[in-house]
Amino acid sequence: MTGDQITQPYAVEGRGLVKTFGDFRAVDGIDIAVPAGSIFGVLGPNGAGKTTLLRMLLGIIDPDGGERTLLGETEPLKMARQVGYLPEERGLYPSMKAAEAIAFMGALRGLPLREGRARARELLAGHGLEASADKPIRSLSKGMAQTVQLLGTIVHQPRLIVLDEPFSGLDAINQGKLEALIRREAEAGVTVLFSTHVIAHAERLCERIAIVAGGRIRFEGSVSTARDRLRPQVRLETRASDGPWRSALPPDARVDGNIWQFALPDGGIEPLLKALVDGEAGIESLSIERPGLHDAFVAIAGESAAREMGKAEAGEAQG
Template identity: 35%
Template sequence: MTRSPSPLVIDGISKRYGDLTALDGMSFTVHPGEIYGFVGSNGAGKSTTMRIALGVIAADSGEVRLGDEPLTESSRRRIGYMPEERGLYPKEKIGTQLIYLARLHGVDKSSAENRTTGLLEQLGLSDRADDQLESLSLGNQQRVQLAAALVHDPDVLVLDEPFSGLDPVAVNVMSDILVERAESGVPVLFSSHQLDLVQRLCHRVGIIAAGRMRAEGTVDELRDTGEDTYEVHVDAPGDWWRTVPGATAVGDGGDTVTLLTLDPGSPATDQDILRAAMAAGPVHHFTRRRPDLSDLFQEVVKP
């Protein structure tokens, strides 16, 4: 499907609950065709941001826009929202309530039925359309919750912890759907504590703490801000690395395994570390470890 959607713009939103500052000037943009990972510890402000975007709660200041236009009750119908807490009817048939939700968004009956059938087939639930939601496993209930966010064919997707409780097969199914929607031009915003998935799926990532954006960029950009670690397995005394300018030992695995970093501004390179190791003794293993998103997250959010 060809789309011409607008970016989702979070512009300086703030929210307080008494003495608690839930959001403090939160700003970021999710562009059409982009999967944006929104990560932070519990209580950092992720769900509050999403609920403000959906109009569930009001911001104290700032605004949420689709392109240049502030969101209205009408334009919010263009958003597909998947809350962290399941919000469907446990005793209703799956197919019936998906059709009902599509109709609430203005979809005609025939299209609502076709979209429901297609989504349930794509999610591996085509044989469960007449089952009550509560009869499904928690993982399959999560799949239905995603179908509810997609059934009206939204122009924007906002998903709060969509991968929670899913087995690896279901994770792959949901990942493929998010990628498919992004490739059709939809801006996709999702929060997750599963940073390996965020690193694999997202074009850009925003890391928040205490209601503020602390780091933002592509995964590679964020990883480039971290410190590389060098793992060396060498048959030599543990202090052989002291001949390398700016090298610092950050851990060891016994007599033959050393973990090193290079101080900022050090003239040394990985090749200098390798040469020093080879001069000290037989080298059995040498590797450069780039920091992953989990390492960076812990560094960014620590007090």
């Protein structure tokens, strides 16, 4: 029985993956498991090893060490027709018409051209681009051309979609459209694996993530689990600036005027509330905020990795 005839709990697996280029170890012993039917994000700064990892998992390049399984097959290229792959380096023939470009990309994955042309027009219409079906790629805006390439990635209806930095270069409107497309594919049972250096996309989309830095996975698990590594933060505003209630606040509480910020105490909020009321602190406002994925990323990967992520995102915004 072949891999595509077996229901696998994981669409993609890698164990002990290593890849070196000269003296540089781009991937340094990575273990990863992508549940079938999930949206899985590989999150990390540029140069962290994300692209090399994806290419090894797909069989585009071979690892120097370790094993990988793709849709149940230990030789990933055998499952190429079941995969839609959008590389970080985009490329379409400028003179080719949009619908033909999509059909051509499908044909490379085994989809008959006649069927590909019909599906291409359906996909373009579904994305409000039916008027562009017979226009050459060179006449399309950058966002429209990237959408065409994305549609070419899914036209053959793959079981696994792998997107390398898919949001790069897209404006906010097209980023939203791409997020909606990813959700629709996942709802249809397709596994979506994508890399990104933009934390917000991973936080909104992913069920599970892998945080990669320096060629190693620093964390793999649910977004919720990553956020739970940090304690919730309390923001308290009081009318009084001093009193016996202050001893109930953590020693490392930060204060700005009469606004206090600190991690939720181990005993929870109730003992603190009692101390504040009994001590006549005069509570103006009190909120408890769960840490976001950005805070968790900083705690897991470090400030330097977070700064690199921020620089890359700022550079794209300026570009």
